Amino acid sequence: MLEELNCKHWALTEDSNNILNLVFDKQNESVNTLDSEVLAELEWLIEKLEKITPPALVLSSGKNSGFIAGADIKQFKNINDFDEAYSKIKLVQNLFDRFAALPFPKVAKITGFCLGGGMELALACDYRVALDEPNTKLGLPEVMLGILPGWGGTVRLPKLIGPLKAMDLILSGKVLDVRRAKKTGLVDAAVPLRNIDAAVVHYCLHKPSKQKPTKFHVWLNSDFVRPLLGKFFAMQLAKKVNKEHYPAPYRVVSNWVAISPYNPKALDKEAEGIANLMISDTARNLVKVFFLREKLKGLAKGVEFNPKRVHVIGAGVMGGDIAAWCALSGMYVTLQDMNQDAIAKTVQRSFKLFKKKLKLTHLINSARDRLSIDMEGQAIYQADVIIEAIVEDESIKQDLFKELEQKAKPQAILASNTSTITLAKIAKKMKNPNRVVGIHFFNPVALMQLVEIVVDAKTDKNVQAQAEAFVSKINKLPLPVQSCPGFLVNRILVPYIAEAIELYNEGISGDLIDKAATDFGMLMGPIELADVVGLDVCAVAGQNLGATLPNFVEDMIKSGKLGKKSGQGFYVWKNGKSIKPKSQTNSNSVPVDIEDRLIMRLLNESMAALRQGVVSEENLLDAGMIFGAGFAPFRAGPMAYAQHMGNSTIKTKLDDLAAKYGDRFIADKGWG
Numbered sequence: 222m223l224e225e226l227n228c229k230h231w232a233l234t235e236d237s238n239n240i241l242n243l244v245f246d247k248q249n250e251s252v253n254t255l256d257s258e259v260l261a262e263l264e265w266l267i268e269k270l271e272k273i274t275p276p277a278l279v280l281s282s283g284k285n286s287g288f289i290a291g292a293d294i295k296q297f298k299n300i301n302d303f304d305e306a307y308s309k310i311k312l313v314q315n316l317f318d319r320f321a322a323l324p325f326p327k328v329a330k331i332t333g334f335c336l337g338g339g340m341e342l343a344l345a346c347d348y349r350v351a352l353d354e355p356n357t358k359l360g361l362p363e364v365m366l367g368i369l370p371g372w373g374g375t376v377r378l379p380k381l382i383g384p385l386k387a388m389d390l391i392l393s394g395k396v397l398d399v400r401r402a403k404k405t406g407l408v409d410a411a412v413p414l415r416n417i418d419a420a421v422v423h424y425c426l427h428k429p430s431k432q433k434p435t436k437f438h439v440w441l442n443s444d445f446v447r448p449l450l451g452k453f454f455a456m457q458l459a460k461k462v463n464k465e466h467y468p469a470p471y472r473v474v475s476n477w478v479a480i481s482p483y484n485p486k487a488l489d490k491e492a493e494g495i496a497n498l499m500i501s502d503t504a505r506n507l508v509k510v511f512f513l514r515e516k517l518k519g520l521a522k523g524v525e526f527n528p529k530r531v532h533v534i535g536a537g538v539m540g541g542d543i544a545a546w547c548a549l550s551g552m553y554v555t556l557q558d559m560n561q562d563a564i565a566k567t568v569q570r571s572f573k574l575f576k577k578k579l580k581l582t583h584l585i586n587s588a589r590d591r592l593s594i595d596m597e598g599q600a601i602y603q604a605d606v607i608i609e610a611i612v613e614d615e616s617i618k619q620d621l622f623k624e625l626e627q628k629a630k631p632q633a634i635l636a637s638n639t640s641t642i643t644l645a646k647i648a649k650k651m652k653n654p655n656r657v658v659g660i661h662f663f664n665p666v667a668l669m670q671l672v673e674i675v676v677d678a679k680t681d682k683n684v685q686a687q688a689e690a691f692v693s694k695i696n697k698l699p700l701p702v703q704s705c706p707g708f709l710v711n712r713i714l715v716p717y718i719a720e721a722i723e724l725y726n727e728g729i730s731g732d733l734i735d736k737a738a739t740d741f742g743m744l745m746g747p748i749e750l751a752d753v754v755g756l757d758v759c760a761v762a763g764q765n766l767g768a769t770l771p772n773f774v775e776d777m778i779k780s781g782k783l784g785k786k787s788g789q790g791f792y793v794w795k796n797g798k799s800i801k802p803k804s805q806t807n808s809n810s811v812p813v814d815i816e817d818r819l820i821m822r823l824l825n826e827s828m829a830a831l832r833q834g835v836v837s838e839e840n841l842l843d844a845g846m847i848f849g850a851g852f853a854p855f856r857a858g859p860m861a862y863a864q865h866m867g868n869s870t871i872k873t874k875l876d877d878l879a880a881k882y883g884d885r886f887i888a889d890k891g892w893g
Contacts, residue, residue, distance in 0.1 A: 228262040232283070240425050241275045246283025253284050255338045256293035260313060267319050274325060277425030280346060281330040287356075288331045289339025294366070297499060297508050306496035310371045313338075314488050317373050321345040328424045330417065331408065335359045336396065341372040344381065347431055348424040349408040351399045352417055355584070359407055360396035363495075364469045366511060367504035367855065371495030375473055376487045382406040383438025384447075384477065388454055392470040398580070406432055442482055451478035466742050466855050469498055506857035513844040513858070517671075517698040521690035528605035528634070528691050529553055534598070534621065536560060538786060539638060540610030541567030542666035545574050548592035550695035555593055555600035564594055574667055601628045606691050608660055610638040613761060615646050622657060623650040634687055636660040637675075640711055640758070641765045644677045644704040655681040658688045661708060662697075663849055664754065671849035672697045677704040700845045703835050706765045709842065710849040712830055713859075714750070716885070717823040718759060719768040721747035724815060726771045731791045732801045737815040742853025747819060748791045749799055750851075752784035818882070821874055823852075825889050827859040832891040868892045 227233060232244045243266070247253045270278070282288045300306045320327070320342070329335075329343040331351040340361050343349050351357050361370045361378070369375060370391060378387040386405050390397070403411040409432055412420045423429075434442075441450060454474045458464075464471050472494045480487045498504050529552065533544040536558035544556045544567065558564055575588040601607060607629055609621060618637065625635050635656050637647055648654030659675025672692045676685050685701065692699035702709040721734050725748060735746020751759050757778050763770050777783075777790065784790030785797070792799040812818075827842060836842045843858020856862040863871055872892040879886035 230259050231262055239276055241278045243280050244283045252286050253282055253289045254293040256296055264316050270323055277326040279328050279330050279421055287333025288335040291337025291339050294511055300499055303496050306499045307492055310492040310495055313372045317345045326425055326428050328421050330421050337363055338372050341374045344377040350410045350420050351408040353399055353411040353413050357399040358396045359402045361391050362394040364394040367469050367507035368495050368498045369469050369473045371491055375491050376482045379482045383434040384441050391473055447478045503855045506855050509857045510854050517844055520699055521693040524686045524690040526687040526690040530604045532600045532604035532607045535610035536563040536567045543662055545571035546666050547695055548588050553591050555595035557595050557598045604633055606634045608636045608638055613641055615642055618647045619650045622647055626651050638662055641762055655679045658684050660688055670698045672699055673708050674699045674701045675704050675708055698848050709835050709845045711762055713826045714850055715762050715766045715768050716826045718747045718751050720818050720822045722770055738819055741816055742856055744851030752790035752792055755784050755786055756790050757783050824859050824863055828891040829889045
């Protein structure tokens with residue numbers, strides 16, 4: 222009989238205890254996502270399940286990759302109005318409600334990722350048993366797409382774990398590892414692989430009391446407390462995100478304040494909220510950003526390259542952090558430098574990184590064991606990938622790569638982390654310059670997702686593909702760019718930062734300049750960014766790209782005020798954070814065109830880089846600037862924003878600025 226209930230994407234079986242096992246295995250896909258076809262089959266199955274009474278049902282995945290990744294994001298593109306969005310959301314809400322109401326225990330057996338709509342389906346179960354392994358991740362990250370959990374997540378989660386923990390998860394979009402999920406109450410049990418099936422059967426047959434929030438959490442959900450707590454949530458949000466830029470988390474709070482999660486109408490309010498958000502420009506742009514990330518992830522798909530050993534030359538901040546990140550990602554890493562002080566600082570920073578990311582002592586120790594010091598460079602002979610991260614001196618790099626070519630394995634990747642010197646110059650003394658590729662990380666390495674893969678006409682295509690594969694394997698996003706001064710991200714940032722420094726030179730305080738940029742949506746203002754990059758690095762990049770910085774910047778560099786790394790630049794830095802003095806600028810003297818001066822220079826350089834073929838298409842430029850420079854994600858990248866404004870509008874703005882401020886604003890001919 223059960224065989225008759227099997228569908229394309231779902232399989233139903235029965236074990237020796239008569240427990241039903243409902244296995245989700247989306248056909249012709251590597252991961253499980255919920256689309257209209259999958260949900261239609263689930264609805265048909267629920268109709269059948271409503272007519273039988275097994276002891277229990279186990280919901281599990283047939284994929285090795287994980288449980289359920291969530292809704293199929295591709296379907297968002299086809300929704301054009303509120304009514305269509307609302308009706309589709311209500312269909313799934315009703316479906317999950319019917320699943321939750323089945324008159325027997327339902328246990329979600331969670332292995333791997335359980336996210337978004339997959340988490341909401343798991344919340345519709347009576348119990349959640351999760352595999353205690355590092356790759357088990359749980360959460361409701363919908364706000365990262367400009368929407369909110371719409372299949373019952375904003376209603377069920379506050380009832381399950383209380384509003385404080387629930388809002389912390391929903392408003393941030395954070396994803397928890399399995400042990401934190403257990404501590405939070407998101408799952409009932411976290412068990413090793415050898416015990417997971419026994420644990421699932423225990424919950425099916427013994428039906429322990431369901432997890433419930435404490436009386437205190439019930440009180441926090443009450444009509445009296447919600448308005449007060451809602452103000453607190455909104456205040457905390459305001460410190461992190463602009464309501465006009467990212468309305469979704471604010472909508473979660475306002476919905477919860479308006480209607481108790483115990484009120485049957487709460488789901489209607491949730492559906493109304495997500496329907497409004499789904500058709501907004503913000504959501505559409507953040508969905509585009511999601512696909513930009515997937516595009517970069519897919520660049521190395523199908524490339525057979527499995528590097529195990531990485532050798533990093535240079536234990537400065539960049540080299541040391543690259544080495545630590547590679548070790549964190551499972552590579553065996555050797556770090557070469559004669560400066561023992563630099564090596565000691567790298568070891569200290571790497572230990573902090575491992576503790577922060579891995580949590581568990583045995584995993585931390587394993588990562589530390591994978592990172593070793595090799596002052597003489599003996600590991601060069603065995604390394605699969607060699608990354609140079611030494612001083613930005615053309616002659617020194619040339620001598621180093623000549624030596625590496627002689628010592629390294631013929632198939633080893635020879636890469637430079639240079640941010641300013643072209644590959645042709647670096648490879649000048651090599652017999653086979655086609656072996657050299659740029660693998661350009663951004664600072665701070667642990668936080669920045671993007672890595673530029675720098676190539677020129679001589680770069681071997683296989684070397685490029687393997688470099689992209691390596692970057693993917695260390696959980697970064699590879700972006701292929703042509704070798705030219707500044708490559709892509711730094712080339713576009715230099716005029717933007719230079720304009721900010723010119724504004725500063727005109728007497729505008731750094732905090733006001735930064736505020737103009739963050740009000741636009743940039744994740745960090747250009748003055749603070751200059752401090753983070755390092756004023757010495759900015760000066761060198763400016764020289765290479767023909768951007769002249771005011772004399773006072775050179776004076777700051779000579780006096781040791783290099784920015785974050787020296788503790789002082791435009792701002793004073795303590796414990797890794799900038800201390801911004803209260804603005805001394807008279808508000809009446811602040812130019813009204815600060816934003817235009819900053820953003821128009823960035824857009825103009827973006828168009829020039831695209832026209833000159835630094836990247837092959839607009840989407841790659843947008844991805845590079847979002848993931849490598851913190852360009853406003855809700856605007857979907859410089860070229861997407863330019864398309865929204867219109868080329869003629871941008872050209873008019875640039876012409877007006879050029880007439881007022883000079884030739885640096887002359888519109889690139891790509892604007893037409």
